[in-house]
Amino acid sequence: xxxxxxxxxxxxxxxxxxxIGTLIVLSFNASKTRSKWGGFTVKWxxxxxxxxTILQALGMTLLIALLSALAATVIGTISCVAxxxxxxxxxxxxxxxxxxxxxxxxxxxxISLMLLFISFGLRFGFGxxxxxxxxxxxxxxxxxIMPKMKQFNPSVYEAALDLxxxxxTAFFKVMLPDLAPGILSGFxxxxxxxxxxxxxxxxxxxxxxxxxxxxxxxxxxxxxxPEMYALxxxxxxxxxxLLFLVNAAPDKKQDAVL
Amino acid sequence: xQKELIKLEHISxxxxxxxxxxxxxxxxxxxxxxxxxxxxxxxxxxxxxxLGGFVNPDTGKxxxxxxxxxxxxxxxRHLNTVFQKYALFTHMTIAENIAFGLKIKxxxxxxxxxxxxYALKLVNLEGYEKRMPxxxxxxxxxxxxxxxxxxxxxxxxxxxEPLGALDLKLRQEMQYELIRMKNELGITFIYxxxxxxxxxxxxxTIVVMNQGYIQQxxxxxxxxxxxxxxxxxxxxxxxxxxxxxxxxxxxVEILGARFACVDTGFGTKKPVDVVIRPEDVELVxxxxxxxxxVVTHLIFKGVHYEMEVMANGFEWLVHSTVLSPVGKEVGIxxxxxNIQIMNKPxxxxxxxxxxxx
Numbered sequence: 001x002x003x004x005x006x007x008x009x010x011x012x013x014x015x016x017x018x019x020i021g022t023l024i025v026l027s028f029n030a031s032k033t034r035s036k037w038g039g040f041t042v043k044w045x046x047x048x049x050x051x052x053t054i055l056q057a058l059g060m061t062l063l064i065a066l067l068s069a070l071a072a073t074v075i076g077t078i079s080c081v082a083x084x085x086x087x088x089x090x091x092x093x094x095x096x097x098x099x100x101x102x103x104x105x106x107x108x109x110x111i112s113l114m115l116l117f118i119s120f121g122l123r124f125g126f127g128x129x130x131x132x133x134x135x136x137x138x139x140x141x142x143x144x145i146m147p148k149m150k151q152f153n154p155s156v157y158e159a160a161l162d163l164x165x166x167x168x169t170a171f172f173k174v175m176l177p178d179l180a181p182g183i184l185s186g187f188x189x190x191x192x193x194x195x196x197x198x199x200x201x202x203x204x205x206x207x208x209x210x211x212x213x214x215x216x217x218x219x220x221x222x223x224x225x226p227e228m229y230a231l232x233x234x235x236x237x238x239x240x241x242l243l244f245l246v247n248a249a250p251d252k253k254q255d256a257v258l
Numbered sequence: 259x260q261k262e263l264i265k266l267e268h269i270s271x272x273x274x275x276x277x278x279x280x281x282x283x284x285x286x287x288x289x290x291x292x293x294x295x296x297x298x299x300x301x302x303x304x305x306x307x308x309l310g311g312f313v314n315p316d317t318g319k320x321x322x323x324x325x326x327x328x329x330x331x332x333x334x335r336h337l338n339t340v341f342q343k344y345a346l347f348t349h350m351t352i353a354e355n356i357a358f359g360l361k362i363k364x365x366x367x368x369x370x371x372x373x374x375x376y377a378l379k380l381v382n383l384e385g386y387e388k389r390m391p392x393x394x395x396x397x398x399x400x401x402x403x404x405x406x407x408x409x410x411x412x413x414x415x416x417x418x419e420p421l422g423a424l425d426l427k428l429r430q431e432m433q434y435e436l437i438r439m440k441n442e443l444g445i446t447f448i449y450x451x452x453x454x455x456x457x458x459x460x461x462x463t464i465v466v467m468n469q470g471y472i473q474q475x476x477x478x479x480x481x482x483x484x485x486x487x488x489x490x491x492x493x494x495x496x497x498x499x500x501x502x503x504x505x506x507x508x509x510v511e512i513l514g515a516r517f518a519c520v521d522t523g524f525g526t527k528k529p530v531d532v533v534i535r536p537e538d539v540e541l542v543x544x545x546x547x548x549x550x551x552v553v554t555h556l557i558f559k560g561v562h563y564e565m566e567v568m569a570n571g572f573e574w575l576v577h578s579t580v581l582s583p584v585g586k587e588v589g590i591x592x593x594x595x596n597i598q599i600m601n602k603p604x605x606x607x608x609x610x611x612x613x614x615x
Contacts, residue, residue: 022505027565087479153343153345155341155343155345156345156346156347156348157344158332158339158341158345159339159341159345159346159403160358161311161312161331161332161333161349162310162332162333162338162339162407163333163338163358163359163362163406163410164359164362164410165333165335165358166333166335166363169362173347173358173366174347177347177348177349178348192493241308
């Protein structure tokens with residue numbers, strides 16, 4: 001019975017990770033065809049980092065991920081402070097409203113953002129990608145910070161005021177340090193989500209600009225290049241590391257976010 | 259009495275249409291240990307929060323040292339609060355916690371260091387500067403909360419059920435500590451609690467509150483010995499509250515028997531309530547008592563025995579160091595001085611209540 005259980009778990013993990021495993025193996029395959037193992041090599045990684053357009057896309061991805069995560073973290077933190085001071089009913093309704101975009105299909109979010117930008121006459125490019133990434137990141141940030149906010153003892157904030165602190169000082173000196181683990185995991189989560197996004201970016205990017213995921217998509221359409229396996233592997237590992245960080249960020253007493 | 263320091267004038271406050279304080283006026287003197295005492299929901303904490311500036315009253319004024327501070331925010335008031343759940347800054351060391359208020363006021367470092375030393379000495383926690391709040395016990399955290407408040411040299415210290423989370427032994431110890439600190443500092447303490455014993459032990463003045471009204475203000479002795487209504491009598495300690503008739507001055511009829519008392523001015527043949535503390539009921543030989551009864555219950559309480567005596571249809575609560583076994587026929591005698599006469603309650607909030615603690 002115990003053995004059967006282990007087999008079962010092994011099978012589940014095999015199904016879950018076989019595709020990614022294949023990808024990783026192929027990224028180290030010296031042979032250009034998928035069907036044959038030509039020996040171990042890192043040449044695809046080397047040529048990947050010599051490709052100008054890919055490096056550009058990488059730079060763009062990181063820039064957008066960083067900026068959108070920062071903006072979403074600031075907006076999300078402020079929203080949490082505001083929501084915490086609302087009446088329970090209002091807060092519950094608002095939490096529900098913020099949760100909807102997370103459950104919404106990416107393609108719907110992508111198309112509606114595209115339509116919105118068109119109707120406002122915005123030019124598609126860096127700005128529209130950034131705006132849409134900030135938009136879909138905010139709910140994740142709020143989701144990460146709100147539990148910390150609920151744990152925060154309002155008397156502590158009042159104690160700071162009582163000792164002469166202004167609201168601003170009390171927020172930065174007393175409330176923010178308490179929320180910090182939540183804010184950090186919110187930031188990392190938003191960064192990961194942005195790094196990882198394809199569909200929404202695809203609909204809001206416009207011509208002449210690419211993030212890694214849209215770049216891979218274009219390249220794959222043209223024909224298989226093993227460099228793309230290498231690139232996908234790198235993205236997978238990066239996201240994996242970030243997710244570990246997100247889970248490690250809040251203190252150990254608290255349940256993990258994911 | 260010393261000069262008046264704080265005046266609350268006609269304060270009313272309601273939350274979501276529910277009246278919490280109704281036209282409350284109160285004077286607090288310099289160097290006074292005042293306790294706001296009452297069951298939960300009586301408005302005592304709201305009163306304290308109005309003093310601290312965390313709640314704005316709907317109507318009325320808060321006068322502090324002659325100046326109207328009703329609309330002054332908490333960070334501009336010369337009083338400090340010790341919160342119920344300590345509310346220490348958990349990411350700061352003990353020293354940083356205590357220094358918080360002083361740093362905001364831009365005091366020089368040497369001054370701050372001296373103050374930290376002094377405050378830790380006052381609360382008997384010398385050498386704890388580098389510790390983190392989490393590593394301290396509840397009682398120690400509470401002392402740090404007090405130290406953090408008093409280094410700012412407030413004229414008034416507000417304490418919101420500061421001992422509520424501590425165990426009995428520690429609570430009693432801290433009561434003496436608080437009295438000592440107050441005498442050493444020479445400032446006004448305003449203390450909120452629902453624990454009548456705590457109030458009686460520490461206070462100069464007790465304000466008994468219920469349902470947003472002040473029921474009685476007085477010294478612990480007068481509150482205990484001369485409660486003005488059934489609520490106060492019932493809330494402060496155990497008591498026998500019995501419906502009675504005032505026959506004339508200094509004579510009251512309780513359960514059909516006439517007792518001599520010392521109260522005058524209630525009129526003749528007037529229905530009243532009488533309060534007799536259980537320790538004031540004397541059990542004597544049946545023929546020597548004013549009324550006769552039978553002991554129905556007996557519990558050993560440590561310092562004394564607690565007995566219930568059925569007499570003339572009322573179950574009398576009696577505390578005595580002398581044991582009377584269950585079933586024994588006894589006589590009940592009460593010293594005239596120990597019978598406290600009260601007017602019948604005029605409103606619901608003056609009635610005796612079942613206390614849940």
